[in-house]
Amino acid sequence: MNKIEWTDLKYLSGFGNEFASETPSHPNALPKGQNTPQKAPYNLYMEQLSGTAFTAPRETNKRSWLYRILPSVKHFPFKKIDNGLVTHNWNDEEPNPNQLRWKPFDLPSNEKQVDFVQSMATLCGAGDARIRHGVAIHVYSCNVSMVDKAFCNSDGDFLIVPQKGCLFIKTEFGKMAVAPNEICVIQNGMRFSVEVEEASRGYILEVFDNHFVLPNLGPIGANGLANPRDFQTPVAWFENVKAIHFKIILKFQGNLFESHQDHSCFNVVAWHGNYAPFKYNLENFMAINTVTFDHADPSIFTVLTCPSLKPGTAIADFVIFPPRWSVAENTFRPPYYHRNCMSEFMGLIKGNYEAKKEGFQPGGASLHNLMIPHGPDFDCHRNATTEELKPVRVADGTMSFMFETCLGLAVTKWANKTCEKLDGEYYKCWQTLEDNFSKLSV
Numbered sequence: 279m280n281k282i283e284w285t286d287l288k289y290l291s292g293f294g295n296e297f298a299s300e301t302p303s304h305p306n307a308l309p310k311g312q313n314t315p316q317k318a319p320y321n322l323y324m325e326q327l328s329g330t331a332f333t334a335p336r337e338t339n340k341r342s343w344l345y346r347i348l349p350s351v352k353h354f355p356f357k358k359i360d361n362g363l364v365t366h367n368w369n370d371e372e373p374n375p376n377q378l379r380w381k382p383f384d385l386p387s388n389e390k391q392v393d394f395v396q397s398m399a400t401l402c403g404a405g406d407a408r409i410r411h412g413v414a415i416h417v418y419s420c421n422v423s424m425v426d427k428a429f430c431n432s433d434g435d436f437l438i439v440p441q442k443g444c445l446f447i448k449t450e451f452g453k454m455a456v457a458p459n460e461i462c463v464i465q466n467g468m469r470f471s472v473e474v475e476e477a478s479r480g481y482i483l484e485v486f487d488n489h490f491v492l493p494n495l496g497p498i499g500a501n502g503l504a505n506p507r508d509f510q511t512p513v514a515w516f517e518n519v520k521a522i523h524f525k526i527i528l529k530f531q532g533n534l535f536e537s538h539q540d541h542s543c544f545n546v547v548a549w550h551g552n553y554a555p556f557k558y559n560l561e562n563f564m565a566i567n568t569v570t571f572d573h574a575d576p577s578i579f580t581v582l583t584c585p586s587l588k589p590g591t592a593i594a595d596f597v598i599f600p601p602r603w604s605v606a607e608n609t610f611r612p613p614y615y616h617r618n619c620m621s622e623f624m625g626l627i628k629g630n631y632e633a634k635k636e637g638f639q640p641g642g643a644s645l646h647n648l649m650i651p652h653g654p655d656f657d658c659h660r661n662a663t664t665e666e667l668k669p670v671r672v673a674d675g676t677m678s679f680m681f682e683t684c685l686g687l688a689v690t691k692w693a694n695k696t697c698e699k700l701d702g703e704y705y706k707c708w709q710t711l712e713d714n715f716s717k718l719s720v
């Protein structure tokens with residue numbers, strides 16, 4: 279990759295704003311006062327990207343106008359390809375009601391060159407992109423850049439969580455560099471390409487229903503959690519590149535298709551609108567929690583949520599467990615023992631997760647599906663019930679996260695068997711928990 283291309287990237291600040299951006303080399307590329315003049319400035323083509331129904335209420339309506347060298351429609355027909363890893367076939371495997379934990383997913387070996395889209399593997403999911411209801415959770419593990427190739431998802435929005443290696447992402451809206459401890463969202467229909475400079479690994483949450491929004495703050499007030507101004511959207515950038523075989527890889531109804539065209543799709547000279555990709559640095563999250571007693575529910579750490587039609591119930595929440603102070607008095611401070619009507623998928627970007635110091639490693643994952651019991655292991659419980667409670671720092675040097683969904687998740691064959699990372703010993707971390715009640719009764 280050409281590193282110079284990625285220095286001094288500029289971003290637009292704010293969540294869901296009406297942005298307008300022109301490449302500095304082409305001032306006034308945006309038409310004045312209208313979207314579709316008879317002829318656009320610089321002889322560009324005018325193309326709308328609709329992220330919601332035309333008639334969606336104003337407060338949720340999402341669309342952007344792209345002014346580009348050639349319209350997206352100029353491409354050769356799509357043909358199905360199969361990387362054997364991406365799927366929406368949720369019935370391939372028998373349901374597995376156990377607590378599941380995966381060891382870190384393999385990084386590609388030096389002998390094998392694999393790019394972001396080639397490496398994408400579906401771990402679990404539910405629902406159907408055709409009826410716009412469901413989620414899928416994928417991982418990627420790649421060591422080369424996508425060259426003359428872009429990816430586009432027709433099924434939903436991607437929330438990408440890099441765990442190792444910075445992702446240098448070209449989009450139709452401009453360029454973003456997304457390092458571990460940052461996340462980005464690339465919405466339905468947006469074309470993007472990923473460059474890497476080392477073996478890189480991470481997680482992807484895909485939602486079919488809706489777009490991610492900031493959670494309501496209720497009595498917290500007007501500020502806190504993820505503040506809108508910390509979200510960063512790329513500025514317009516384009517490349518006028520003719521290519522013999524520029525590939526578009528399309529995820530469509532859970533399958534991958536490939537088409538080619540004679541030019542780069544990153545040919546948007548200017549754009550405006552409120553439907554655009556963004557990134558966010560997790561260090562900017564203002565954590566709020568108890569200053570008296572009891573363990574607050576993890577929803578207090580929600581960064582972004584994709585709401586369902588059921589009030590207060592998310593198709594998927596993206597929740598983090600950041601470094602913070604723990605000060606609760608007379609309280610069992612770790613996460614409580616729990617059975618949940620939501621599914622909890624967890625990953626670890628770095629450090630040690632507070633409820634289980636062993637076994638859950640950066641680049642690995644766990645899944646506690648609908649109503650599957652989970653909670654702290656023996657050591658964590660013993661320490662938390664016996665230690666002197668003073669104000670302490672927790673999770674320093676750590677960033678774990680949760681994708682929480684109201685859907686029951688089916689685990690794919692790749693996750694269950696092929697990847698060979700499923701930890702058959704996971705249940706053992708609770709087997710040493712003792713009956714302390716009977717000891718008292720004796």
Ligand SMILES: [Fe+2]
Nearest residue numbers: 616618622652
């Ligand atoms: Fe839980």
